[in-house]
Amino acid sequence: MRQLLRTYGSVIILLFVSGLLQGQNLQKKISLNLNNATLKTALNEISSKGNVHFSYNPSKIPLEKQLSYTCNNKSIRVVLNDILSPLGINWSLVEKQVVLKAGKTPKSDAEPQVQKFTLSGYLADSTSGEVLIGATIHIDGTTTGTITNNYGFYSLSLPPGKYTMVYSYIGFKQQKIEFEIRENRRHSVQMAPKDLSMSVVIVSAKEEDDWRENIKAGVMKIDPKTVQEMPGFAGESDPIKSLQSIPGIISHSDGSSIFYVRGGKGDQNLILIDEAPVYNASHLFGFFTTLVPDAIKNIDVYKSDFPAQYGGRLSSVVDMQMKDGNMQHFSMNGSTNQFATNLAFEGPFKKDVSSYYIALRTSNLGWINRNVLQNNELLLGFSDFNAKLNLKINNNNRVFLTVYGGADRYFIKNNAYRTYGINWSNNVGTLRWNHVFNNKLFCNTTFIYSRYNYFIQIWKENQDFWASHIYQGTLKSDFSWFINPKLTWRQGLELSGYDSDPGNIQLRQDSLESYLPFTPKFLSGTSVYYSTIEQQLGEKFFLNYGFRSTLWTNHGPTTVYYFDDAQQVTDTVDFNGGDKIISFSAFEPRFSASYVPKPGLRIKAAYTRSTQFLQILNNSLSPFTTTEAWIPPTPTIAPQQADNISIGYFDQNLIPGSQFSVEAFGRRLYHQLDYTGHASLLFNPLLEGEVFEGEIESYGIETMIRKKEGLVRGWIGYTWSKTQMQTDELNNGLVYPTIWDRPHSINMHMTWTPSYRWELSMNWTFSSGMPFTSPTGFYYYNNMAVPVYNELNNSRLPDYHRLDLSARLRLNKSEKNYNHYLELSIYNVYARHNPVSMTYNKIVDDNGNFLIPVEFSDELNYVPVSVAVAGFIPSLTYQFKLR
Numbered sequence: 001m002r003q004l005l006r007t008y009g010s011v012i013i014l015l016f017v018s019g020l021l022q023g024q025n026l027q028k029k030i031s032l033n034l035n036n037a038t039l040k041t042a043l044n045e046i047s048s049k050g051n052v053h054f055s056y057n058p059s060k061i062p063l064e065k066q067l068s069y070t071c072n073n074k075s076i077r078v079v080l081n082d083i084l085s086p087l088g089i090n091w092s093l094v095e096k097q098v099v100l101k102a103g104k105t106p107k108s109d110a111e112p113q114v115q116k117f118t119l120s121g122y123l124a125d126s127t128s129g130e131v132l133i134g135a136t137i138h139i140d141g142t143t144t145g146t147i148t149n150n151y152g153f154y155s156l157s158l159p160p161g162k163y164t165m166v167y168s169y170i171g172f173k174q175q176k177i178e179f180e181i182r183e184n185r186r187h188s189v190q191m192a193p194k195d196l197s198m199s200v201v202i203v204s205a206k207e208e209d210d211w212r213e214n215i216k217a218g219v220m221k222i223d224p225k226t227v228q229e230m231p232g233f234a235g236e237s238d239p240i241k242s243l244q245s246i247p248g249i250i251s252h253s254d255g256s257s258i259f260y261v262r263g264g265k266g267d268q269n270l271i272l273i274d275e276a277p278v279y280n281a282s283h284l285f286g287f288f289t290t291l292v293p294d295a296i297k298n299i300d301v302y303k304s305d306f307p308a309q310y311g312g313r314l315s316s317v318v319d320m321q322m323k324d325g326n327m328q329h330f331s332m333n334g335s336t337n338q339f340a341t342n343l344a345f346e347g348p349f350k351k352d353v354s355s356y357y358i359a360l361r362t363s364n365l366g367w368i369n370r371n372v373l374q375n376n377e378l379l380l381g382f383s384d385f386n387a388k389l390n391l392k393i394n395n396n397n398r399v400f401l402t403v404y405g406g407a408d409r410y411f412i413k414n415n416a417y418r419t420y421g422i423n424w425s426n427n428v429g430t431l432r433w434n435h436v437f438n439n440k441l442f443c444n445t446t447f448i449y450s451r452y453n454y455f456i457q458i459w460k461e462n463q464d465f466w467a468s469h470i471y472q473g474t475l476k477s478d479f480s481w482f483i484n485p486k487l488t489w490r491q492g493l494e495l496s497g498y499d500s501d502p503g504n505i506q507l508r509q510d511s512l513e514s515y516l517p518f519t520p521k522f523l524s525g526t527s528v529y530y531s532t533i534e535q536q537l538g539e540k541f542f543l544n545y546g547f548r549s550t551l552w553t554n555h556g557p558t559t560v561y562y563f564d565d566a567q568q569v570t571d572t573v574d575f576n577g578g579d580k581i582i583s584f585s586a587f588e589p590r591f592s593a594s595y596v597p598k599p600g601l602r603i604k605a606a607y608t609r610s611t612q613f614l615q616i617l618n619n620s621l622s623p624f625t626t627t628e629a630w631i632p633p634t635p636t637i638a639p640q641q642a643d644n645i646s647i648g649y650f651d652q653n654l655i656p657g658s659q660f661s662v663e664a665f666g667r668r669l670y671h672q673l674d675y676t677g678h679a680s681l682l683f684n685p686l687l688e689g690e691v692f693e694g695e696i697e698s699y700g701i702e703t704m705i706r707k708k709e710g711l712v713r714g715w716i717g718y719t720w721s722k723t724q725m726q727t728d729e730l731n732n733g734l735v736y737p738t739i740w741d742r743p744h745s746i747n748m749h750m751t752w753t754p755s756y757r758w759e760l761s762m763n764w765t766f767s768s769g770m771p772f773t774s775p776t777g778f779y780y781y782n783n784m785a786v787p788v789y790n791e792l793n794n795s796r797l798p799d800y801h802r803l804d805l806s807a808r809l810r811l812n813k814s815e816k817n818y819n820h821y822l823e824l825s826i827y828n829v830y831a832r833h834n835p836v837s838m839t840y841n842k843i844v845d846d847n848g849n850f851l852i853p854v855e856f857s858d859e860l861n862y863v864p865v866s867v868a869v870a871g872f873i874p875s876l877t878y879q880f881k882l883r
Helices: 001-025 039-050 076-087 211-215 226-228 241-245 366-371
Strands: 029-038 067-075 090-095 097-102 117-125 136-139 145-147 153-158 161-168 175-181 189-191 219-220 249-251 260-261 269-273 296-302 316-322 331-336 340-350 354-363 377-394 397-412 418-434 441-459 466-486 489-507 523-536 539-557 558-563 569-575 581-598 601-612 615-618 628-631 640-651 659-675 689-706 710-726 744-752 758-767 776-780 784-788 801-809 818-827 836-838 865-867 873-882
Touching: 001 076, 029 039, 029 076, 039 067, 039 523, 067 076, 067 161, 090 466, 097 211, 117 175, 136 153, 145 153, 145 558, 145 710, 153 466, 211 581, 219 226, 226 296, 241 249, 241 466, 249 758, 466 628
Parallel strands: 117 189, 269 316
Antiparallel strands: 029 067, 090 097, 117 153, 136 145, 136 161, 161 175, 219 296, 249 260, 296 316, 331 340, 331 873, 340 354, 354 377, 377 397, 397 418, 418 441, 441 466, 466 489, 489 523, 523 539, 539 581, 558 569, 581 601, 601 640, 615 628, 640 659, 659 689, 689 710, 710 744, 744 758, 758 801, 776 784, 801 818, 818 873, 836 865
16 A cells, blocks of 8 residues: 555656646747748747647648748747737647647636737728728638728737738738737728729639628628619619619619518618618609719618618618718719719818818709690709718827708699699718727717608798608717627617608698698607627637617607507597607617638528618609608507518639529518508598508528629529518408519629720619509499409519610720710610509599590590500710819
8 A cells, every 4th residue: 555655646746747847848948930931840840949749630730821930039838829829720738749729719727818919900092092891801821800890990909920911802902911910000001993904804813701791691782883884874873773783672663762672661771871861862753862873982781680780670771881082182073964964073181181072963854844844844853962071180080071962853833833743852961980999999979960851842932832851860879899800899879869740731821721630740769779799609600699779769749649449549648848658669689690611602691680660651652642751659550670580602612703692581570551441641640540550571582693803794683582461451351462572583784894995784674563453343333334442462563674784985095184984874775664553543634634545445444554654765974084
């Protein structure tokens, strides 16, 4: 026994001394001078000089990875951290050997935490100073990296050592910069655009995306250059109309800016300009939309998987950022055609410190005004004003001011000099302050104002009109904490106030107003907190998870009507100013995950709960006859909610130079409104009694092949989907298709640059016909045929399809300070008759003329007649750029 104890003690002492010797070995100081050596060579050098033995799986460790590293009298422990940490390789001591593992955190308590330093800064266009949004920054040869936020800022925390950082952005030359990180560093990069002249091959290799881009499902980033290449109505490239070429997004019809995303309604799309919401994005009844095309710098479209900072809509988010203004030199551009004239100019107040951007647009529709109506005068037109100021106070503070104003008018002046018609206007503004607290913490604080007015002019000269409006004011702060390259935490606070008028008549003679019904107005407020985390797990899994929490409250003064299940008024309550009427709360979880089995291949899945408090009531989807009333939730109308799921497969290797994707989605929407028969929304204070609540279910599959760069570029997509609604009080409680249910749609866009001077583009779109309600029979009363309607949306209009073409000629034979172009565009090349409606009525004006053509063979019967609003429309546009 004594001998056994002696032997046991000797073993313990031996193991203890061995452990000490192992620790002392790692503290041994060595010197290295490695220049473009492989990792295998570096490990051999450390093993030879430090008497250290390594153990690893050669298939998991990048032994042929080249690196450069120099040190003088540094401990082996520090050297290992310096060399291995940037490569994502972890190490630990196991039985006298240094074990190397990829992507796993060492569990040894003896290993000390390595101090990390932060590399941060901004990325900008070297020619204009415009910050680059969504640019990628990563360590060469690794997945360790980050992306710039919406203000061009990036932050990356790294252990001390030498790194080669790769800066890349589509359309710009990639830059590789070597850094030795020994302290926190601020480094901003000016990136040069690629030379797109024909002397250079335009086809580029696939650029590496940051893992944060890998997470998002149902997202498409649209480069403004792509928008400019697409044929637009009357030669106008249009940021919003271009969305209708994306799979999963359906246009309502020609002559309408309304679009539907994955089964959602038209008012369930959040359109943002520099964070400010736009409540009506249409011009000229939807043939144009509100933004001057050249004013846009970046467009992000979220069809699902909305980041937690976005809320208030169910279907989609269209986030557009305006140009900041050229900080290097003055430049100017413009265009004109028979429909509109654009002019934009920008430049620095002080180079690299402050800048401005101003864009103007006005319609050229006098020729229509003179030729359309014979006995009356048509006053038709629209205008836009965009402006932005940009000021760098210092390295940590920057201020932006954005202003937008747009107006439309459609008036008819008759022989009695009485003007009537409709007009509307949008006014938005944002004041934003970017503040960098330190290299890891970024903050953006924004004040937002949005104002939308809609008028029906009864007698303009007499100041008699019907008007509705929605006003919004918001103050919010967003914080981004870049904890480490694999973990980012974002959170924010938001306070908003709303003033909404569903619509009332105002007459010059006040005494007459007392005989008219008054629709109560609404005052509301919201408070929001959101939090989201972006996280990388190992080398192949990526997560984004968080939530958005909202409290909505309606306040007085107003009048509230209470209804029973039969939509009859049971009580009326008047509230004074400041009285709390009702509150609603919503908790919206957000989760998405991505798996990358190999470079260029991604599998994504996402779930999002979203809530919408404001919604629109209108009496028609026709842009020529509609009224618009934005209303908040009330004791009768609940907030809308939706559950969104999606899963997708994205492959950049299947077709060289292109990306193939297939994505399945499902969406269930709750508390969806549909109208009672013969609903009355004009001059009606009991609006809540004209609607019923139901549910919408939508699901489908989207496929797309996209080629971003090259002489020939573009995409083709196909969507199969189904959207149905169920409301207990309508259609006998049976399910019926919504009017935006289009089971099949095809979207094709292609641009070809055959030479330096020519650029040819085409768009072709197809979708199933729009559902509508047709008679299921007729009966005769006083020898007149009267239609009988039994089922909702039981028929469909003919299928919709349209081809648009454009040809753009650079008039300069070479690049100069003044460049100008000529563009020929043709809208609806083969003059397809795409109906927007079907009518069974014979409408006669005061002179006995039929307003809608009908078949006169049997005057007693109603004859279906389809109406289209756009045929073959050519245009010739002159464009210029001065720099």
